[in-house]
Amino acid sequence: MQAAFFYLLATLAVAGGVMMVSVRNPLSGAFALILSLCSLAGLFAMLNAEFIFILQVLVYAGAIMVLIIFTIMLLNLRKEELQEAPVGWLRLLLTATLCAVGAFGAIQVFGTIEPNAATTPMEGFGNMEGVGRLMLSNWVYPFEVVSLILLVAVVGVVLLAKKVI
Amino acid sequence: MVDWIDFAIIGGKAVFIWGFALTLLPVLIWFERKGAAFIQDRAGPNRAAILGIRLAGFIHNIADVVKLLMKEMMIPPHVNRVFFMIAPVLGFTFILTAFAVIPWADTLNVGGREITMQVANLNSGVLFILAITSLNVYGIILAGWSSNNKFALLGGLRSTAQMISYEIPLGLALVGVFMVYGSAQLNEIVRGQGELLFGFLPKWGLFVQPLGALLFITAAFAETNRNPFDLPEGESEIVAGYHVEYSGMRFALFYMGEYVAIVLASAMITTLYFGGWQVPYFPTEKIIASADSWLKVMLGVGGVGALAFAALMLFWARRMKIGGGFGDLRDKEGIILGVAHIAIGGAMLFFFWKTLSMGPLPDWGARTVAVVAQITSFALKTIFWCWVFIWVRWSLPRFRYDQLMRLGWKQMIPLAFVNIFITGLVMLWMDR
Numbered sequence: 072m073q074a075a076f077f078y079l080l081a082t083l084a085v086a087g088g089v090m091m092v093s094v095r096n097p098l099s100g101a102f103a104l105i106l107s108l109c110s111l112a113g114l115f116a117m118l119n120a121e122f123i124f125i126l127q128v129l130v131y132a133g134a135i136m137v138l139i140i141f142t143i144m145l146l147n148l149r150k151e152e153l154q155e156a157p158v159g160w161l162r163l164l165l166t167a168t169l170c171a172v173g174a175f176g177a178i179q180v181f182g183t184i185e186p187n188a189a190t191t192p193m194e195g196f197g198n199m200e201g202v203g204r205l206m207l208s209n210w211v212y213p214f215e216v217v218s219l220i221l222l223v224a225v226v227g228v229v230l231l232a233k234k235v236i
Numbered sequence: 237m238v239d240w241i242d243f244a245i246i247g248g249k250a251v252f253i254w255g256f257a258l259t260l261l262p263v264l265i266w267f268e269r270k271g272a273a274f275i276q277d278r279a280g281p282n283r284a285a286i287l288g289i290r291l292a293g294f295i296h297n298i299a300d301v302v303k304l305l306m307k308e309m310m311i312p313p314h315v316n317r318v319f320f321m322i323a324p325v326l327g328f329t330f331i332l333t334a335f336a337v338i339p340w341a342d343t344l345n346v347g348g349r350e351i352t353m354q355v356a357n358l359n360s361g362v363l364f365i366l367a368i369t370s371l372n373v374y375g376i377i378l379a380g381w382s383s384n385n386k387f388a389l390l391g392g393l394r395s396t397a398q399m400i401s402y403e404i405p406l407g408l409a410l411v412g413v414f415m416v417y418g419s420a421q422l423n424e425i426v427r428g429q430g431e432l433l434f435g436f437l438p439k440w441g442l443f444v445q446p447l448g449a450l451l452f453i454t455a456a457f458a459e460t461n462r463n464p465f466d467l468p469e470g471e472s473e474i475v476a477g478y479h480v481e482y483s484g485m486r487f488a489l490f491y492m493g494e495y496v497a498i499v500l501a502s503a504m505i506t507t508l509y510f511g512g513w514q515v516p517y518f519p520t521e522k523i524i525a526s527a528d529s530w531l532k533v534m535l536g537v538g539g540v541g542a543l544a545f546a547a548l549m550l551f552w553a554r555r556m557k558i559g560g561g562f563g564d565l566r567d568k569e570g571i572i573l574g575v576a577h578i579a580i581g582g583a584m585l586f587f588f589w590k591t592l593s594m595g596p597l598p599d600w601g602a603r604t605v606a607v608v609a610q611i612t613s614f615a616l617k618t619i620f621w622c623w624v625f626i627w628v629r630w631s632l633p634r635f636r637y638d639q640l641m642r643l644g645w646k647q648m649i650p651l652a653f654v655n656i657f658i659t660g661l662v663m664l665w666m667d668r
Contacts, residue, residue: 098319105374121360125363128370129367133370138400141400144380198360199420
């Protein structure tokens with residue numbers, strides 16, 4: 072039962088990702104990405120990581136993607152503007168190299184995982200208390216740096232959007 | 237191995253909460269029409285009838301359903317077909333999913349089993365509802381965009397901007413609740429509201445978090461796209477907004493989705509700020525201890541109430557007969573309703589009389605009585621809040637778009653931060 076759910080969600084996640092880069096219509100692409108993100112959230116839920124599952128849906132699928140779709144709708148692209156870009160040899164070569172490096176890395180990482188290793192994660196993995204404790208103890212400096220970056224981004228956006236302050 | 241009894245219990249619970257939400261739909265539509273008529277001082281719908289029975293316009297719902305089922309589901313030639321067909325389904329499905337974490341009674345201990353009265357007891361249940369309702373906006377966006385029509389697109393854009401803006405004060409208002417009750421689990425929050433404040437006030441979210449409650453309720457109105465925040469529809473400005481191209485059952489899905497969203501928002505307000513399933517002043521143990529008298533009171537009050545309603549109906553029918561009445565089958569309605577309620581009231585009083593000669597209830601019986609009392613409490617509060625949604629719609633005018641944005645970003649979000657700050661200060665002061 073669990074294996075069936077895992078393979079279903081994993082297939083959907085990969086298929087969503089592939090569709091996102093291959094479909095012509097930008098809005099279809101955005102929805103394929105949402106499908107992929109929701110499947111990832113489902114994989115987190117299967118690890119009993121409720122909080123990460125909810126954040127994945129709330130932040131990525133529910134907030135960031137809404138903004139992306141909002142932008143696509145505002146641009147309101149016409150069919151003629153969606154022509155395929157010409158693919159040059161250089162670009163093809165670069166993509167192939169990147170793919171090969173990525174695949175090599177993935178094989179290296181997955182090779183170290185024992186196929187029959189214990190699948191139960193540690194105590195409190197991915198629930199609200201666990202995430203909060205880790206974020207405000209071990210990782211408090213990265214956390215603060217990230218919030219500082221967000222603050223800078225907010226100020227920057229206000230500066231760009233307003234002509235006169 | 238899956239335990240089949242557990243499986244059946246979870247299925248039963250899902251059927252119960254969906255049944256509750258969907259049964260409220262026709263009632264709410266009836267509330268909306270009759271409430272609007274009442275507030276505007278007119279009679280409201282009263283024409284549709286089955287064999288002369290009109291039930292004060294309730295039969296109009298059945299007529300509506302028949303009409304919507306018979307109507308052709310037009311797909312205009314200029315729309316994006318796939319998205320056009322998916323959009324109404326998305327909007328309705330996500331809202332129904334969110335009901336999974338709403339608790340409607342305390343945990344029931346029967347036969348060595350602990351049954352939580354909630355489909356999924358998630359550790360961060362409140363956030364689950366937020367996450368699912370944030371997906372709900374896709375139904376509206378897709379409908380607006382795929383209709384390929386300026387009005388629909390405007391409705392979709394407005395709704396997106398509005399829902400993103402008001403999700404922030406909604407979430408920030410919740411932080412205060414988490415701080416006070418020390419949990420994001422809905423059942424824990426409700427259990428925390430069973431205590432007493434200063435010895436006489438129930439420790440409801442409303443009394444502990446008055447500012448948070450106000451912010452949450454306002455944001456919930458905006459999230460359900462109801463007046464005064466119904467700019468996505470705005471029939472006087474953009475015709476009907478995102479669902480302007482829809483007809484038949486596809487339109488009905490949007491219409492039903494709006495009312496299910498109201499039920500969800502009311503259930504959330506009840507659970508977080510109005511004690512959820514708690515009966516004020518009577519925590520679960522107290523109800524179980526005095527279950528015999530609770531059963532007697534419930535049956536007695538129910539029976540006498542039904543008989544009183546029957547007497548009123550019969551009196552009304554008699555006045556119709558003497559005074560001439562409407563001159564059609566409506567004059568007989570009072571008699572039919574009266575006789576039906578005499579039967580209901582009589583049955584309840586008969587069981588009341590039976591309980592007098594019965595010994596004390598067994599343990600499972602007492603626990604069931606407590607659950608029934610709590611379900612009644614939850615349902616009454618939820619229905620009251622549904623009525624408030626309708627009340628507000630027919631009392632307030634719609635915001636202008638810039639006013640809506642100013643209220644959300646410049647007033648509600650700072651107030652929500654102030655609320656968190658004050659809550660923290662008070663909690664520090666109480667600890668000392």
